[in-house]
Every structure is written in C-alpha cells, then in structure tokens.
Amino acid sequence: MEIINLEGTEDTPKIILDKTNKIFEISGRSLPEDSAEFYQPVLDWLAAYANDPLPEMIFDFKLEYFNTASSKLILDVLTALEEIENTTIHWYFYEDDEDMEEAGEEFSELVDVTFELKPY
C-alpha cells in the first residue's frame, strides 16, 4: 500500500501513514487554508486501508495546535478510524496544555474508538 509521508510546515501537520512499518501519525500544527482539501488524501488512504487492515492499529495524534476548520476534518478522520477494528488513538498533549487535553476528551466522546490520553 502506498505510503503518505508529508513534512510538517508552519500551517500544516506532519503526516505519516505507513502500513508496512505500522506508523500512523498526525503531528504538529494544523491551520491550512483549505482544511477539507488538505485532509482529503488522508481520508482516501484510510478508506483504502479499511479494505485490508492490519490486525490492530495505533494511530498517534501529537498536535501542538489545530484550528476549528481542522477540528471538523480531524473528526472525519476519527470517524473513518471508527470503522476499522482494533484501532486505538494515542492522543498526545503537552502536560500543561489543558485545552489540547480537553480537545482529546471531547473527540473521544464524539466517536466510538478507544482513546488513550498521553501527556508528554
């Protein structure tokens, strides 16, 4: 399966979707000009992955910041992950960042996926 490997920029996150090496990660800052366009390849990739998934998947979110337009798309990504069995979300946040911790809690309440909130 193709690998998605995007370097992070000042307004877009780093994204790695690598089935062979079992690395699934979205990290950094997310405030793209067009969040729907930016996240579409991720949603397409997950739709393809869902047809032949690994026995289990750990998906890392290590976001430093995301804007409200991105939050809708992050929910779309989580909704796609909801459909894939044995998926666990590791939601990382700076230990003093209550807002990012709360964002993880809120997302976990909106979708039916196992969440682990991880301060670092």
Next chain:
Amino acid sequence: MKYIYDMHHMMLKNNIILVYEGEFTQEITKSVLAMAERNMDSVGEESGIKRKVFNVMVECLQNIVKHGDDPIDGETKTNAAVFMIGKQKESYVITSGNPVKDEHVADLKNKLDQINSLDKDGLKALYKEIIKGGTGLSEKGGAGLGFVDMARKSGQKLEYGFEPLEKGQSFFSLKTTVPRG
C-alpha cells in the same frame, strides 16, 4: 508628517503591539502570527497564554480571510480589513474590523449573542453540536465555530459592534480579551 507621530503616540497609548491593515490572505495570516509569536517570546510570555492568544488570532484572521465580504466601494481592496493586538498589564486584546454586507449583520449578531449567553459548559455543548454538523449555526462553513472557539479559549465574552458604511455594508468590529495568568 505629523500623522506618523500621532499614529506612534496612539499605538503607545493603547499598548498596541501590532497593527495590520490591508488585504488578508493565508500568507499574511502566517506572517502576522509569526510576528505576534516572536513578540510574546521576546517578553517571555507564559506558554499557556501564548497558546490561547495564538488560537484566538488564528480564528480571528481566518474569519476575515474566509468570510470577509468584498467592499463594494471600488477604491478599497478585496478583503480590506484591520487587525490589532494590544498588550495590557492584565490581558491581551485581539481586535479586528472588516466590512460585511448588511444582510449578514443580523445573523452575525444572533451568533455572537447566542455565544455570549452561554457559560463554559454551554459553549462546550454548542461546539460539539456544530462540529457534528447538527446545527445551522455555521452554514457558511465555520464562522460560528470560530467564534465559539474564541469565546472558549479566552473565557471572556466577545465584544462587537457595527458601524454603517455606504452601499449596503457595515463595518464589523470584534474584540476578544485573553487574560494574562
């Protein structure tokens, strides 16, 4: 040439650390954010406050980029608007002003009044409702959610005003206060 001094004096008097007037794009947004971040870093601002100010700035700037109505007056530029950050002893004050069509004024007022009527839990509930797509509050693609986020991150009411302009437009001013510590 006195207007230069006047401007300087006005900025000092109001503790304004950054003003941008003109066209708003994603590139400008990134530059304004970088300047404001550098300013907060240089005074050693606490990381929690910095994050909240950054949050409010992004939503405020992107609202203008995405939702600012083009001025009908042929002399002004597309997306012409103003953005300012002031730093008081007790708070950062993030303000913006941009023209909007008169037909959008009632809707904006409704959204802002609704947001200002809610407490912390009410805002959280509204945020979740909008993000799930269950309400018409953000039919134009997100301005509603941006305002909710600004209210949540600042923990303060959003102050706003409308000044009538010519040709069916009003000037929409918005002020968000982020307390320091």
